[in-house]
Amino acid sequence: MHLKSEAQRQATTREVEYLKAASVHPDGHLPSKVSSRLLKAMLDAKFIYREDSDGYRLSDDEALVYTGNTTWRITLAGRRAALSAAQWRDLTERVDDSGAFTSKVHWVTKNGLAWLGLAEYRDDHGDVQPDDGGTGEHGPLFRAFRTELGQRVAQLAEADTYK
Helix, strand or coil, X not given: CCCCCHHHCCCCHHHHHHXXXXXXXXXXXXXXXXXXXXXHHHHHCCCEEEECCXXXXXXXXXXXXXXXXXXXXXXXXXXXXXXXXXXXXXXXXXXXCCCEECCCCCHHHHHHHHHCXXXXXXXXXXXXXXXXXXXXXXXXXXXXXXXXXXXXHHHHHHHHCCC
């Protein structure tokens, strides 16, 4: 029997907004202006966590009352919750053995995943490029690949089958 974990619940529109902001932050920090009620809901869903000033991950109860100057960070489950159904499907199902997205993945989805740090564009030499290299007059020059972070988020699908 497979039980559905709390982290699999659908994020609210407001949560997705904050989770996407944390996804694009270089260190995965949540914006500073999130209500305590919403922080608790995201913490309960395992979308975020908090560390103390030494970098030790606080328990959920400690995180809510901690008064030190630290930020909230997004978890892999939070990154997953920020994805649309199409993004999740493409991240987990439409990637070949090399890590490249298949031709079934729409450019809008690839760009969205790249913006969230879960995909990147590479040239023929494997060098990362800032975008697909398309000019609007011709198709993309570079292929989209799942990043290491994208792979870790995608592995949540496999982990779900064991809960």
